[in-house]
Amino acid sequence: MSDNASVRTPSQRIAWTATVVISTLVFIFLIAPILAIMPLSFSSGSYLTYPLPGLSLRWYDDFINSPRWMNALKNSMIIGVASTVMSMVLGTLAALGLAQWKSRLKPLVLAFVLSPVVVPGVITAVGLYFFFAPIGLTGSYLGLILAHTALATPFVVITVGATLQSFDTNLARAAASLGASPIEAFRRVILPLILPGVASGALFAFATSFDEVVIVLFMAGPEQRTLPREMFSGIRENISPTITAAAVILTTVSVILLATLEGLRRRNERLKGSSG
Amino acid sequence: MTATSLTGANASTEVPLKRRLRRAERTRQVKALALVLPLLVFLLFTFAGPIAGMLWRAVDDREVRQALPQTVMALANWEGKDLPDEKAYAAVANDILAARASGTIAIAAKRLNYALNGFRTILTSTARNLKAVPEPGTARETLGKINPAWRERTTWTTIKDAGGPVTGFYLLAALDLTRNVDGAIVAASPDQAIYREIFGRTFLISLSVTVLCLILGFPVAYLLATLPPGRSNLLMIFVLLPFWTSLLVRTCAWIVLLQSKGVVNDSLHWLGIIDEPLRLIYNRFGVCVAMTHVLLPFMILPLYSSMKAISPAYMRAAASLGAPPLTAFLRIYLPQTLPGIGAGSLLVFILALGYYITPALVGGAADQMISYFIALYTTETANWGLASALGAVLLLATILLALVYGKLVQGQQVTGGMKN
Numbered sequence: 025m026s027d028n029a030s031v032r033t034p035s036q037r038i039a040w041t042a043t044v045v046i047s048t049l050v051f052i053f054l055i056a057p058i059l060a061i062m063p064l065s066f067s068s069g070s071y072l073t074y075p076l077p078g079l080s081l082r083w084y085d086d087f088i089n090s091p092r093w094m095n096a097l098k099n100s101m102i103i104g105v106a107s108t109v110m111s112m113v114l115g116t117l118a119a120l121g122l123a124q125w126k127s128r129l130k131p132l133v134l135a136f137v138l139s140p141v142v143v144p145g146v147i148t149a150v151g152l153y154f155f156f157a158p159i160g161l162t163g164s165y166l167g168l169i170l171a172h173t174a175l176a177t178p179f180v181v182i183t184v185g186a187t188l189q190s191f192d193t194n195l196a197r198a199a200a201s202l203g204a205s206p207i208e209a210f211r212r213v214i215l216p217l218i219l220p221g222v223a224s225g226a227l228f229a230f231a232t233s234f235d236e237v238v239i240v241l242f243m244a245g246p247e248q249r250t251l252p253r254e255m256f257s258g259i260r261e262n263i264s265p266t267i268t269a270a271a272v273i274l275t276t277v278s279v280i281l282l283a284t285l286e287g288l289r290r291r292n293e294r295l296k297g298s299s300g
Numbered sequence: 301m302t303a304t305s306l307t308g309a310n311a312s313t314e315v316p317l318k319r320r321l322r323r324a325e326r327t328r329q330v331k332a333l334a335l336v337l338p339l340l341v342f343l344l345f346t347f348a349g350p351i352a353g354m355l356w357r358a359v360d361d362r363e364v365r366q367a368l369p370q371t372v373m374a375l376a377n378w379e380g381k382d383l384p385d386e387k388a389y390a391a392v393a394n395d396i397l398a399a400r401a402s403g404t405i406a407i408a409a410k411r412l413n414y415a416l417n418g419f420r421t422i423l424t425s426t427a428r429n430l431k432a433v434p435e436p437g438t439a440r441e442t443l444g445k446i447n448p449a450w451r452e453r454t455t456w457t458t459i460k461d462a463g464g465p466v467t468g469f470y471l472l473a474a475l476d477l478t479r480n481v482d483g484a485i486v487a488a489s490p491d492q493a494i495y496r497e498i499f500g501r502t503f504l505i506s507l508s509v510t511v512l513c514l515i516l517g518f519p520v521a522y523l524l525a526t527l528p529p530g531r532s533n534l535l536m537i538f539v540l541l542p543f544w545t546s547l548l549v550r551t552c553a554w555i556v557l558l559q560s561k562g563v564v565n566d567s568l569h570w571l572g573i574i575d576e577p578l579r580l581i582y583n584r585f586g587v588c589v590a591m592t593h594v595l596l597p598f599m600i601l602p603l604y605s606s607m608k609a610i611s612p613a614y615m616r617a618a619a620s621l622g623a624p625p626l627t628a629f630l631r632i633y634l635p636q637t638l639p640g641i642g643a644g645s646l647l648v649f650i651l652a653l654g655y656y657i658t659p660a661l662v663g664g665a666a667d668q669m670i671s672y673f674i675a676l677y678t679t680e681t682a683n684w685g686l687a688s689a690l691g692a693v694l695l696l697a698t699i700l701l702a703l704v705y706g707k708l709v710q711g712q713q714v715t716g717g718m719k720n
Contacts (some may be wrong), residue, residue, distance in 0.1 A: 035624045050516045051538040054596060059555035060563055064556065072556050073566050103403055114339045121335025124328060140347050142702045144654020146671040147691045150678050151350030153358060174346040177339060186703040236545045238656055242679065247527065255548040259661050263555060271549040278544040284620060286540075 032077030044231025057274060065268035077294060083269040095247075096254040099216060101251060102165060104233040107172035111229045115180025116171070116222055120214075122181070123188040138178045143269045145238035148175070153242045163245030171243065172233040179232060227285050288299065334337075358471055358688035361464035370397040372463040380457050380483065382428065388456070389439035393430060396507035400427045407680075414476075414683065415469060416458045453708045454481050470689035494675075502669040505659070506589060506652035512592045513599040513648045514641065520638075521603035533566070543597035551661050553588040555581060558662075587663040594658060595651055599644040607641025639708060646705040650698055670694050 064072050068080035088091045118137060122130065140148065140286060141232035153162060153169050160166030195217070215222075237252040244253060258267045341683055346616035365372050369389035378384045393655040401404040405427055412419035424446050444451040461469065461479060472485065476493035479485045487493060519537070524532045542550065558580035565577040580586060610633065618628035631650045656671035670690060 033625060039629075040627065043519045046516075046519040048536075050596075051535065052521050053516070054542045055538050057550060057557055057593065058542060061549075061553045061556050065302070071561070073561060073563055088714060100343070102617060114342055117335045118339040121332045121337075124512065125336065127331065133336065133340070136348070137336075137343065139702075140343070143351070144656075144671060144698060145672050146654060146656050147351065147354065147695050148347065148606035149351075149675060150687060151354040152346070152676060154684070155350035155353050155510050170346045174343060175576060177343075181339075192690055207469075226305075231544060235548075237548060243677075250549045252546060253474060255546075255552060256657070259552055259555060263552065268556070269547075271552055274546045274549050278546060279541070279548075282540060282544045 043205075060127070060267050062272050062275070063240045065265060065272045067265060070265055072265060072268065081263040086266045087269045090266070092249075093251075093254060093266070096249050096251045097202040099165075099244075099248055099271075100250040100252075102235055103168050103172055106165075107233045108178055108226050108230045108234065109194075110173040111168065111180050111263040112222060112226050115225060116184050116218070118177075119181045119184035119188060119221075125157075125192075127182055140175050141178045145236075149239045150244040156243065157266035162243045163248065165248060167243055168240060170250055171239045172236055175236060176232040176240070179228035180222070183225035183228065184218055184221040186217045191217060220288050224285050224288050227281050227288075231278070231281050234274075266275060283300050306521050347448065354688045355692050355695075356688075357684050358501050358692045359468065360461060360685070361467035361469065363407045363411040363464075365464040366461065367399045368392065368459065371395045371459060375456065375460045375463060378456070380453070380460060380481075383451065383453060384456050386437060386440055389443055389450070390434065390436070392450075393439050393443060396423065397433060410463055412458055414473075414686070415462055416454060419455075419458060421697075422455060422606075426450075440594070443514060444517050455483050456599050457483070467685075468684040471692065473686055474689040474693050498668075498670055498673060499665075499693070503652060504657075505584070505667070505669060506649050508588050509591045509652045510599075510645050510649045512588065513596050514645055516592065516711060517596055517599035517603055518641075521600050521607055522601070524604050525607035526651065539597050539600050542580060542593065543601075547594060547657060550594055551590055551658050554586065554593065554662060558586055558589070560584045581662055582664045584663070587659050587667045587688040590658050590662045591652060591655060592637040595648045596648050597706045598651060602644040602647065603637065603640045606637050606643070610636045642708050643705065646708065647692075650705065653698060653701075654694065 043180075061072075061078060062073075065083050066079050067076045067079065068078035068082065069076065122134065122137075127133075148171070152167070154166045156162045156171075161170070191214075196209055199213040200206070204212065208229055235252060236252075237256055240248070240250050240253045241256065244250065251270060255267055255270055258264065258270075318364060360508040368391075369651075371388065374391040375384060378388065396405065399408060409423040412423065416706070426443065429446045430442070440450075447456045454609050461467070461483075467481075471491065473488065473494050476488045476496045477485050477486040478492075489604060524535060526532075527535070555562070560577040560579070563566040564579075565574070568574045569577065579682060580589075614636070617629055618632045619625070623631070653669075654671055655669055659667055659669050659674075660672055671694070674687050674690050674694070677683040677690070
């Protein structure tokens with residue numbers, strides 16, 4: 025094997041074995057907690073421990089028949105989809121602009137555009153709470169959608185920007201010289217080429233909104249509580265197996281998002297490979 | 301003849317062409333900026349504006365000025381060396397009567413009580429016992445009789461300090477400092493001096509989590525960078541799946557695992573290793589474990605990409621020149637991973653500093669980090685000045701670290717991930 029080709033001396037072999045052993049333990053540490061709570065959601069008992077007294081779907085039944093959880097799922101979807109669409113539009117336009125813009129101010133503008141990712145959630149949340157309350161945007165869907173869009177857009181700017189780095193601007197020029205209007209050139213030449221970047225940005229954006237809880241804690245009224253928000257209060261009070269069912273549903277969404285992203289990446293690599 | 305006319309024609313069209321190109325380029329730049337503008341305006345409204353508003357609240361101080369306007373004016377020229385004159389006493393009596401009528405006295409009392417514990421009682425007792433505007437010349441005597449605190453210099457310096465319109469009071473309080481009766485900056489009284497300890501605790505937890513992430517992440521990143529792509533891509537799922545799993549799910553999972561009747565304690569009991577359940581959660585241990593779990597991918601991914609950029613030829617060269625494996629690793633490999641270590645550690649540390657949800661759910665009272673107190677003062681006690689001041693300190697720390705991170709990552713791009 026190529027990875028063992030450099031391993032020659034006994035001490036190197038020991039070091040390599042140690043790396044493998046430690047890494048395996050770390051992989052278990054990373055994945056075991058997530059795997060451990062999944063079977064508990066299928067338990068027929070109400071204690072969150074092993075061995076399971078029997079299998080049942082009663083906690084999923086509980087989830088589906090609870091107006092509180094279903095409302096939360098609906099809210100997460102509404103806010104997630106709306107903020108994803110908004111951040112896709114704003115982020116893609118900005119990435120296209122930034123790719124062409126030449127200025128000494130560019131690093132500064134880029135840092136500003138990306139800063140919502142770095143600034144601690146509580147600071148953004150407190151600021152928005154003070155800022156949105158007097159204009160009636162706390163306790164509203166619009167307020168949450170705007171806030172989540174601000175948090176999610178940097179990911180679209182990053183992913184679309186990365187796609188544009190390998191984009192040949194001559195293609196846009198060729199389209200223009202062949203008589204395409206700027207909008208037509210965008211729709212038929214640029215957009216198809218940057219679409220994978222836009223799509224992965226959208227996935228990141230949706231995941232950001234779907235997972236966000238600090239801003240929701242500060243700004244959502246009882247009507248706008250999202251899934252993570254319901255989980256937060258559920259964990260605070262006492263953890264019922266219904267929460268583990270919610271956790272499995274959330275994790276399933278994450279896995280779908282991750283698998284889609286991975287698929288996009290592979291497709292992109294294949295396309296690059298075939299053209300180069 | 302033709303040649304000269306040609307060059308002449310060239311010369312005459314060359315300048316306009318240059319200008320036209322420059323103009324076209326300028327239009328392009330304006331168009332490019334126009335594409336970025338919607339996002340900039342949007343972020344101004346939903347991000348920069350709100351944060352600027354929060355920073356403003358850290359120094360904004362208008363409650364007392366609004367509730368006791370005459371007093372603040374009367375104290376404007378008071379030096380603070382002795383008790384103020386009769387005019388100030390008359391002003392405060394008038395203000396208290398007016399504020400009692402309009403209901404603003406509670407707002408002023410709350411603000412003044414932050415600065416001087418017990419001020420609320422001074423104001424409410426005065427408001428309760430002051431029947432009417434004192435006769436001219438008797439205000440000092442009347443107020444002094446109602447509450448002897450009016451004969452204290454601190455009462456008056458507190459009002460003057462809180463007279464606004466801006467104050468350093470909250471920012472000083474966030475650093476356990478205050479102004480004494482003479483206006484000098486001194487240490488705050490021990491019952492109010494809790495924030496340095498909280499900042500210290502936040503720093504300590506973030507540092508422990510960063511070190512834990514580095515220790516656990518380094519071997520994993522090394523393994524992933526060394527294995528052939530097929531297998532490392534497969535193993536990468538173990539890093540990416542937790543990365544994509546909801547923070548709440550992961551925190552919930554740790555509670556289920558670590559609580560006293562949780563999976564870990566039950567298994568240990570069943571194996572006969574322990575008799576009494578271990579206390580694994582709602583303490584510092586639980587916070588560090590859960591936060592390390594959440595932040596570990598942020599360490600592994602930058603480390604992995606910096607290690608991926610190191611050519612194996614370096615290690616082979618070192619070996620062929622006679623360096624023992626350990627020496628080669630320490631002197632050739634490790635230095636080249638330093639930018640990755642720096643970037644990963646800074647990233648984890650920055651993210652850890654602002655953590656709120658995980659410590660709030662798996663920590664005890666003594667493990668709450670600064671974000672918890674910012675949230676507490678915003679939503680529970682409505683001490684917005686202090687919440688904003690603590691937020692300002694946290695924001696400053698984050699921005700400084702992010703600038704270092706930016707420099708580090710930029711440097712890495714320039715040198716292609718290698719130290720030269």
